Amino acid sequence: MKVRARDAKEAWEEDFESAPSRDDGVETSTISGIPLAPLYTSSDLPKREEELPGQFPYTRGIHPSGYRGRLWTMRQFSGFATAEETNRRYKYLLANGQTGLSVAFDMPTLMGQDSDALTSRGEIGHCGVAIDSLADMETLFDGIPLGDITTSMTINSPAAILLCMYIAVAEKQGVPASVLGGTLQNDILKEFIAQKEFIFPPEPSMRLVVDSIEYCAKEVPKWNTISISGYHIREAGSTAAQELAFTLADGMAYVDACIERGMRVDDFASRLSFFFDAHIDFFEEIAKFRAARRIWARWMRERYGAQDERSWKLRFHTQTAGVSLTAQQPELNIARTAIEALAAVLGGTQSLHTNAMDEVLALPTDKAARLALRTQQLLAYETGVANTIDPLGGSYFIEALTDEMERQAEAYFKRIEELGGVIPAIEAGFFQKEIADSAFRYQNELEQRKRLVVGVNEFKVDEEEPIEILRIDPQLESQQVARVRDVRAKRDEARWSKSLSQLRKAAAGTDNLMPYILEAVRAYATEGEIMNTLVEVFGIYTERAVI
Amino acid sequence: MPAPTSVRPVRIVLAKVGLDGHDRGVKVVARALRDAGYEVIYTGLRQTPEMVVDAALQEDAQVIGLSIHSGAHMTLFPAVVEELKRRKATDIVVFGGGIIPEDDIATLKAEGVAELFTPGTPLQGIVDWLRSRFPEGAR
Numbered sequence: 001m002k003v004r005a006r007d008a009k010e011a012w013e014e015d016f017e018s019a020p021s022r023d024d025g026v027e028t029s030t031i032s033g034i035p036l037a038p039l040y041t042s043s044d045l046p047k048r049e050e051e052l053p054g055q056f057p058y059t060r061g062i063h064p065s066g067y068r069g070r071l072w073t074m075r076q077f078s079g080f081a082t083a084e085e086t087n088r089r090y091k092y093l094l095a096n097g098q099t100g101l102s103v104a105f106d107m108p109t110l111m112g113q114d115s116d117a118l119t120s121r122g123e124i125g126h127c128g129v130a131i132d133s134l135a136d137m138e139t140l141f142d143g144i145p146l147g148d149i150t151t152s153m154t155i156n157s158p159a160a161i162l163l164c165m166y167i168a169v170a171e172k173q174g175v176p177a178s179v180l181g182g183t184l185q186n187d188i189l190k191e192f193i194a195q196k197e198f199i200f201p202p203e204p205s206m207r208l209v210v211d212s213i214e215y216c217a218k219e220v221p222k223w224n225t226i227s228i229s230g231y232h233i234r235e236a237g238s239t240a241a242q243e244l245a246f247t248l249a250d251g252m253a254y255v256d257a258c259i260e261r262g263m264r265v266d267d268f269a270s271r272l273s274f275f276f277d278a279h280i281d282f283f284e285e286i287a288k289f290r291a292a293r294r295i296w297a298r299w300m301r302e303r304y305g306a307q308d309e310r311s312w313k314l315r316f317h318t319q320t321a322g323v324s325l326t327a328q329q330p331e332l333n334i335a336r337t338a339i340e341a342l343a344a345v346l347g348g349t350q351s352l353h354t355n356a357m358d359e360v361l362a363l364p365t366d367k368a369a370r371l372a373l374r375t376q377q378l379l380a381y382e383t384g385v386a387n388t389i390d391p392l393g394g395s396y397f398i399e400a401l402t403d404e405m406e407r408q409a410e411a412y413f414k415r416i417e418e419l420g421g422v423i424p425a426i427e428a429g430f431f432q433k434e435i436a437d438s439a440f441r442y443q444n445e446l447e448q449r450k451r452l453v454v455g456v457n458e459f460k461v462d463e464e465e466p467i468e469i470l471r472i473d474p475q476l477e478s479q480q481v482a483r484v485r486d487v488r489a490k491r492d493e494a495r496w497s498k499s500l501s502q503l504r505k506a507a508a509g510t511d512n513l514m515p516y517i518l519e520a521v522r523a524y525a526t527e528g529e530i531m532n533t534l535v536e537v538f539g540i541y542t543e544r545a546v547i
Numbered sequence: 548m549p550a551p552t553s554v555r556p557v558r559i560v561l562a563k564v565g566l567d568g569h570d571r572g573v574k575v576v577a578r579a580l581r582d583a584g585y586e587v588i589y590t591g592l593r594q595t596p597e598m599v600v601d602a603a604l605q606e607d608a609q610v611i612g613l614s615i616h617s618g619a620h621m622t623l624f625p626a627v628v629e630e631l632k633r634r635k636a637t638d639i640v641v642f643g644g645g646i647i648p649e650d651d652i653a654t655l656k657a658e659g660v661a662e663l664f665t666p667g668t669p670l671q672g673i674v675d676w677l678r679s680r681f682p683e684g685a686r
Contacts (some may be wrong), residue, residue, distance in 0.1 A: 068616055107566035108615045119595065122565050122622025155593055196568025196592055237571045323571075327646075327666045360666060361648055443575045456667045470651050472618070480653070545570075545591035547577045 010040060023040025027450045031281035032239030033441070034404060036278035040396035046403050053389045057297035059402065061348040062313040066389030067380075072344075073351035074376045075152060077319065079104030080363045081476050082483075085140035086129040089145060096370055097377060100351065101182075102152040103140070104128035104363075105162070108487055111196050112158040116527030124477045125365065125511065126153075132484040133526045137165040138172065147175040151182040152227070152351075154315070159186035159197040160212045161530050166505050167220065170456040183224035183273055183317070183524045186212060189250040189422055193431040195232035196543065197530065202423045206467050210512065215514035217268050226254060227317060229398060233278035233431075235323045241405055245412030246431055252413075253303055253422040265304045269311035278340040278347075279321040285340070286392055287401035289347025292316065295406055318344035319353040325360040326513040328455035329468055333357035338375050345385055346374040346392055352376055362469040379382045421509035421539060436547070468543070484526060491524040499523040500533050507537040557681045558608040562590040563629065567617035572644060575614065579670040585677065596626040603631075603639055610683065613643040620647050620655070625675045628659040640680060644668070 005525035016038060028033045049058070054064030063069050075168045076098055079086045090101055103127040108120040114132050115124050124130050131137055141151075146169065155162045163184050167177050169405040188205040191198045198205065213225040230247035238246065251272060258268050274292065278285050296314035325333045334357050341354050356364030356372040361453075364372065380386055419425040426432075445451045452458040499520040506516045520530050559578050563570055570592060581587045586604050590599065603611050611631075613624055624643050631637050643655070644664040652663045662676055 018559075029651070111566045119566065119593075122619035123617055126618030127567070195568060235571070236569075237575075241599070361646065436571075436578075439571050440575055440578050443670060450676075453667075457669070466649060543591060545589050547574055547581070547589050 009043075009353050012039070013164075018036075018115050025449060026452055027445065030240070030284040030375040031279060031442070031451070032241060032284060032438075034241075034284065034408075037398055037465070040400055042396060044396045044400040045394075046399055048507070051393070056301065056309075056312060057294040058313055059294040060390035060393045062293065063093055066348070067345075067386035068389070071380050072376075072384060073150070073460065074099045074351050074373060074380075075096055075100040075102045075317065075351045075375075076355055076369060076373055077102040077152075077353045078103050078369065079106075079125075080470065081125040081129065081472055082181065082480060083129055083131065083136045085125075087140055087142055087144070089366070090140075092366065093369065094144075094149075095374065096373060098373055099366070100150045100152065101144070102353065103154065104165070105153075105155055106130045109162075109527065110155060110517045112199055112527060112531035113160075114526050115477070115484050117528060118440065121477070125472050130476075130480045131162070131527065133487045133520050134165050134214075135487045135524065136483070138164075141169050141173075141544060145175070146170045146173055147179055149181075149263040152185075153182065156188055156191050156195075156197055157205065158527055158531055159184050160517050161210060161300040161521065163216075163220075163223075163528050167518060168521050177220045179222065180220055181222045181378070183227050184212065184424055185229060185275070186226045187229045187250065187275075188246070189253060189426070190229045190232050191425045191545075192541075193233060193236075193246060193250075194236040194435060198543070199540050200534065201536040201541040202426065204507075204534075206257050206423075207542075208258050208534075211466040211512045211514050213254070213258055213268050213271070214261060214387050215269065215512055217263070219514075221231065221271075223271065224315075225271050227273050227275045228254065229275040229276045231275050231319055234279060235321065236435050237323075237442065238435045239438050240279065240284050240433055242412065242438060243284050243414075244288050244292055244295075244405055247274065247276070247412055247519070248292065248409060249416050249422055251296065252299060254473065255300075255422075260302070265300070265306045266311050269300060269304070269306055270308060270313075272292070273350075274314055274316035275316050276316055276344075277321050278318045278344040278349075279420075280324045280340060282339060282343050283398060283401060284405075285343040286347045287317070287405050289318075289344070289349065290390075290393075290398070290402045291405035294402070295346070295409055315350045317351045318347070318349040320344070322355055322356045322359060325355060326358070326453060326455050327360045328464060329461060330360060330512050332455055333360065336370060337372065338379070341375060341379055342383075343383065345379055346390075347448060348390060356465055358469055361467070362471070363470055365467075373458050381465060384443070387395065413530045429544065432546055452541035487524055496520075496525055500525055503530065504533050504537060507534055554683055556584055556586050557610060557677065558588065558606055558614055559585040559610040559628065559677075560599065560603045560608040561587045561612045561614065562594045562598055563592045563614050564580060564594050564623045565598060565615045565617045566593060566594065566603045567615065568592050569616040570614075573612075573614035573615075575593065576614070576644065576670065576673060579674065580612075580677070582628060583674045589600075596623060596630045599627055600630040600634055600636065604636060609679070611639055611641045613641065613645075615643070615645040619644070620645060620653055624655050624660050625658045642673075642676070644673075 055060035124239040234243040356368035
């Protein structure tokens with residue numbers, strides 16, 4: 001048998017060599033540049049003990065029952081204009097079968113400034129919902145019982161403030177913090193690396209992250225305190241292996257920081273969560289997700305000595321790749337997103353956002369947002385892909401590619417360690433340059449037609465048909481400015497002023513800042529006021545721009 | 548074709564205006580323009596219109612390229628043009644790139660933005676446009 005098998009492979013090799021080959025100049029490596037063989041066979045299968053779902057190192061999934069136990073959470077990232085408008089969109093999505101909320105904030109909110117700040121002009125409500133104070137947050141979740149739903153909030157530098165606002169809204173609904181479920185992005189390291197929504201320097205930024213992790217471990221135990229994100233790293237132009245490596249390296253930096261604070265790894269590690277991109281190179285993405293689980297489990301058990309199994313399990317959210325969408329023939333984005341979503345599902349994601357076809361142009365319309373959600377429902381209920389756990393496990397190709405991802409990630413961990421760790425590597429511009437190099441390489445491959453994007457550099461149409469897009473009413477800017485001024489005018493001045501001065505004092509010391517921020521939020525201090533108070537103590541960070 | 552050595556290469560200030568930090572596009576464009584022989588000064592993130600015009604005047608640039616992905620282009624691009632008028636520097640050509648809906652492009656051009664490049668534009672398209680604006684490589 002053995003001899004025959006070898007003969008058969010040799011025969012195939014000869015046949016392959018003599019067969020005609022497509023000669024279109026298009027790359028056969030993955031979109032990240034990993035060279036691929038035309039065929040993988042049993043000889044490519046790594047020699048290792050059988051891996052099973054729900055068992056260390058969780059390559060095949062963290063749950064023994066996969067999606068048979070429960071499907072992924074369909075969590076569409078959404079927010080625009082004012083809290084009232086977004087509240088309406090949330091109720092619409094919930095009525096259409098969405099199973100979790102995910103808040104998108106506008107740029108001023110993400111950058112910790114109020115709607116009436118000078119540099120907020122033109123930005124209010126454009127790429128998310130404008131939240132200035134607890135009053136807006138009350139409106140945002142009006143009629144949505146926070147005890148019955150989980151909510152993800154994509155916010156970083158001011159993350160602690162928005163979490164406190166959520167806790168305070170729940171209090172008003174009579175829901176105790178101890179039952180609240182959801183996720184705070186709260187991942188400042190990838191902001192310095194890729195998305196660049198930093199405000200404070202790295203050290204106080206890390207303090208705020210650790211403060212929130214430490215606080216939630218006691219007070220909000222069901223909350224995912226951080227969503228360690230590769231998404232923005234990938235969207236900024238990294239390869240799949242860079243996304244994987246930089247994200248997990250960030251994760252380890254947070255673990256180190258919490259341990260340094262004096263926490264036990266098993267007291268917080270199970271509430272760390274991750275967030276990855278699902279790009280268009282189908283198999284590479286599946287391999288990336290599988291490798292992520294295996295690497296994390298190993299590092300948590302072996303390097304950090306975690307003993308609780310829950311600390312070993314990498315749980316992640318996925319969003320399909322915004323950067324893969326095209327403004328040209330935008331309906332094609334529905335097909336791209338479906339394929340990317342399938343990769344996320346085959347990779348075992350815990351929750352998923354599917355982009356709407358028009359998101360390359362603006363925030364999605366109601367119709368486009370519903371189509372995106374329907375794509376997930378179609379995957380879950382029509383295609384049968386959720387019936388078998390890790391259906392690609394054991395594929396010669398997928399297993400080899402999973403190992404390759406792991407190998408490349410480990411090589412990056414070594415380089416980061418040689419640079420002194422994540423923060424020194426950020427300060428040296430290491431990640432930023434690696435990402436910019438990858439982005440430039442890819443763009444050049446497009447220019448040289450080594451990569452084809454349908455509708456962009458091939459299969460173009462002469463006349464693009466315009467599609468309907470969501471417009472943000474310019475009037476709402478003045479409405480939101482009026483609202484925040486109204487909040488300032490009506491609040492209890494003495495309580496407000498005291499809360500901020502106590503926060504300032506605490507920031508200069510070493511106390512956990514969460515209770516102070518919570519009190520300021522309850523006193524209707526605005527987001528901008530709380531941030532400015534912290535800036536007085538922490539200062540701001542300026543990046544040295546590297547091309 | 549490289550610019551003749553006797554004339555000064557065109558200097559371009561590239562800037563990210565607005566609050567978003569999406570700098571992938573501007574960095575790729577910066578490298579491509581540099582490789583095409585232009586002198587490129589990249590200001591970095593979160594530049595106000597005043598800061599952008601300051602940089603262009605200090606650097607004696609002939610061109611300002613603005614990048615934005617937050618949706619605030621209708622406010623910030625015209626604000627840069629206005630600031631140039633105020634500083635009597637309207638000879639500086641302004642172009643922009645980012646997620647800019649078709650309808651907004653005509654309005655921005657009417658307000659004095661010379662050209663807008665949207666997602667999917669080949670880098671060569673930007674270079675070709677600059678070559679047509681500055682055929683001698685200098686003012």
